[in-house]
Structure formats: C-alpha cells, structure tokens
Amino acid sequence: MLSLTSPIQTPAHGWRAGPKLAALAGLTFALFLPAPGWPALAFALALLAAAAITAGGWGILSPWARLFRPLWPFVVLLIVWHAVTATPLQGAVILARMAAAVGAANLMTMTTRLADLQALVLWALSPLAKLLPAKPLSLAIALMIRFIPVMADRAAQLSTAWSARSPRRPRARLVAPLLVSALDDADHVAEALRARGGAL
Amino acid sequence: MERNLTHIALFAAMIAALGLIPRFEIVPGIGITAQSMGVMLCGTILGARLGGLAAGLFVLVLLLGLPIWAGGVGGVGLLATGKVGFIVGFPFAAFVTGWMMSRLPASIPVSAFFASVIGGMGVLYAFGIPGMAWGLGKTLNEALVISLSFIPGDLVKAVLTAAITAAVAKARPAALLSRG
Numbered sequence A: 001m002l003s004l005t006s007p008i009q010t011p012a013h014g015w016r017a018g019p020k021l022a023a024l025a026g027l028t029f030a031l032f033l034p035a036p037g038w039p040a041l042a043f044a045l046a047l048l049a050a051a052a053i054t055a056g057g058w059g060i061l062s063p064w065a066r067l068f069r070p071l072w073p074f075v076v077l078l079i080v081w082h083a084v085t086a087t088p089l090q091g092a093v094i095l096a097r098m099a100a101a102v103g104a105a106n107l108m109t110m111t112t113r114l115a116d117l118q119a120l121v122l123w124a125l126s127p128l129a130k131l132l133p134a135k136p137l138s139l140a141i142a143l144m145i146r147f148i149p150v151m152a153d154r155a156a157q158l159s160t161a162w163s164a165r166s167p168r169r170p171r172a173r174l175v176a177p178l179l180v181s182a183l184d185d186a187d188h189v190a191e192a193l194r195a196r197g198g199a200l
Numbered sequence B: 001m002e003r004n005l006t007h008i009a010l011f012a013a014m015i016a017a018l019g020l021i022p023r024f025e026i027v028p029g030i031g032i033t034a035q036s037m038g039v040m041l042c043g044t045i046l047g048a049r050l051g052g053l054a055a056g057l058f059v060l061v062l063l064l065g066l067p068i069w070a071g072g073v074g075g076v077g078l079l080a081t082g083k084v085g086f087i088v089g090f091p092f093a094a095f096v097t098g099w100m101m102s103r104l105p106a107s108i109p110v111s112a113f114f115a116s117v118i119g120g121m122g123v124l125y126a127f128g129i130p131g132m133a134w135g136l137g138k139t140l141n142e143a144l145v146i147s148l149s150f151i152p153g154d155l156v157k158a159v160l161t162a163a164i165t166a167a168v169a170k171a172r173p174a175a176l177l178s179r180g
Helices: A017-031 A037-057 A061-066 A069-084 A088-110 A114-124 A134-165 A171-195 B002-020 B035-046 B048-064 B076-080 B084-103 B108-136 B140-171
Strands: none
Touching (some): A017 A037, A017 A088, A017 A114, A017 B076, A037 A061, A061 A088, A069 B108, A088 B076, A088 B108, A114 A134, A114 B048, A134 B002, A134 B048, A171 B002, B002 B035, B035 B048, B035 B108, B035 B140, B048 B076, B084 B108, B108 B140
C-alpha cells in the first residue's frame, strides 16, 4: 500500500487522530512564536531531539529520518544565504524550527492510519456538506489512491515501450499518451459507476 | 456526475504519477519535476472547476500522508517547509489556468501556453513566494529573488503543456472539457 504510515506498530497507532493532530498544531504554533535567538534555537532543537528519541524508541528512526530528504535544497540555500549575510544564529533558528516542525509532523503521519486521517478530514469538512458532499469526496479519494499505482504502471509501460524503440530518453513525450489513457479510464470508470447505481 | 468525479480522481492520480516517476524529470535535480506541469494540464484540459478540484484532491491526499510529492514525500510536515505556498497554491493555479483557457480566443496551443503562464506561474508564484518567505524566514523580496531560478524551467513546462494539450485535443477532441 502506497502510504507513509509505518507498518511497525507503535503505541501511537492506537491514539485517536483528532487529538494527535491538535497536539501537532499546538506544538507547531508554539515553535513559530516570536522569540529571541538562543531560546528559540534551544526549544526547536529540544523538540527535534524529542521527536528523534520517540521515533527511535518506537523502532522507526530510519524511515522517519529518510522523510527529511526534501529539506536538503532548503538547508543548502539557508546555509549559503546566512553565511553570506553573516547571520549564522538567525539561519540556525530557521533551520532548527523547520526541521522540528517537519519531524513532528512526519511522526504524526507515520503513526496514523490513512483511514483515520481521512475520517477526520471528512468530519472537519462536514459543515461544508453543501459545497463538498462527503460521499463523492470519499469516493474520489478512494478512486485517486486506487489509480496512482495504475497510472504509475502505465507510465512505466509507456516508458519501456519508448526505450525499446529509441536510444533517447522519453522525458515529456510520454505525458500526452498518459493523459489520453487517463481520459479513457475516466470514461470507463464513470460508466462502471453508473452501471452500479451511480456515485451517490 | 460520475464522469466529473472520475475525471477529478484520475487527474489527481496523474499529478501524483508525474511526481513518482523520476524519468519524467524535465530538468534533472530536485523540485523541478513534471508535477507542476500536471497542475497546468489539469487546467488546460479539465477547465477551471474540475481542474481546480483535481489539484485540490491531490493536495488533500498529499497532506493526508501519501508520499506523492516529487521525491516520494508527503504528510502535513510539508506545510512547515518553504514549499507550503506552492502546495496551497496548486488548486488555485489549476483553476485560473482553466478559467483563462476557456476564455482566451486564440488557438488551443497558444491559449494553453498563456493560460499556463498566467495560472501555473503567475498565480502559483503569488502563493509560493509568500510561502517561501514565511517558511525560510526571508523577506518577500529575498524570496522573489530565489524564485527567479524557477522561471526558465516553468516556461519550458508551459511550452510542453501547450504541445501536450494540443496533442490530447487531437487524439480526443471531445475530452477537452476546458473548451467544452
């Protein structure tokens, strides 16, 4: 299953999604409160360390650490920027805050089942029922998740077919056939849904 | 109804697939993948409403924790990085791209190019640059300078979006809902 939820069961898997998300929101808010340099840095680093220790205690430290990958370009950018402007403390605070917020949020994502989060979102959106009705929305979420591997497979097939015929790399040439197949799939799935009583 | 729903879901899946396949990296390297081109294509093909909803569904499922952002990451943690504005801006960018696409009087590729530049670049930067300023603790001007490096890659994506939209319109003329 394509998901970031850790297959290793942790105590937090059993906690309810709502309070977990609320606690995360509270922590992140506290993290970004205006504060002088050193205390802000200490608080952010302490939170990051706490998240790392928690992940380590639950045996999910390395998959958790892997999720920091998208931060690297920002890390490089910030280090260069603050080295040039000679404001290392300010740069360190920004970096530590970002790492702590991302680390805490990823810990929540890894220990919460997708279905629980989805239920929470549908509940949170229930006041908007007229604008975003829950049933089609949950069907759309399910369909999308189901079709991500289908589309990724199809893209891989198109790419293999291309490689068999051309020494060059396919790049953007494959997007048009991928889209045409998505449009055809959408029509087929719509017919299948209608044949089974419709989306509502 | 069913058709709208499946179009939204499948195009959201398409944006995800574009980020999952490293071979679709237009410019090798981090962040410059075909994913924001997927957002432009949602607008130029599905139109404002469906395209915006497809990009919105992608963002919702991304934040729910599916690793579908380019490079295989996801979850609410992304909102604490410099990417926050770009993520939030996706649905709006697709909506405006689709809206422009249905109103520009030029031929399909020309309209798709300008719609992508206005929606997929102008609107997306309007969200992305303040988000980057906030996420990286910079001023708006500083974030603007950093974002200048995205412009060449995004212009290439707008050109590709124009070509792809024209190709799709040729293959499935009835499917170009933005001009329906």
